[in-house]
Amino acid sequence: MAPDVFWGLTPWQFAQCVDGWQDGRREDHEHAVWLMWHTAALERAQPMPPMSDFLQESGPIKKPSIDEDAVKAHFRAYRKRRTT
Numbered sequence: 001m002a003p004d005v006f007w008g009l010t011p012w013q014f015a016q017c018v019d020g021w022q023d024g025r026r027e028d029h030e031h032a033v034w035l036m037w038h039t040a041a042l043e044r045a046q047p048m049p050p051m052s053d054f055l056q057e058s059g060p061i062k063k064p065s066i067d068e069d070a071v072k073a074h075f076r077a078y079r080k081r082r083t084t
Contacts, residue, residue: 001017
């Protein structure tokens with residue numbers, strides 16, 4: 001994080017950045033452990049299972065719904081606090 005970005009953050013915003021970074025590192029670690037475990041398990045598998053057992057069915061990716069009105073309300077409240 002650049003120093004000018006750091007100094008522009010509130011303590012809460014910085015804590016959110018740190019929490020997000022930690023969550024990302026945790027997910028990376030869990031993915032690495034998952035990959036390591038499955039690689040070791042497949043080395044011992046007799047006979048080798050078909051690849052289709054490991055692939056997810058393709059389908060539309062579900063996007064999380066965003067309540068635009070709630071987001072706009074948060075921004076309006078934030079702007080109101082900043083201007084008063």
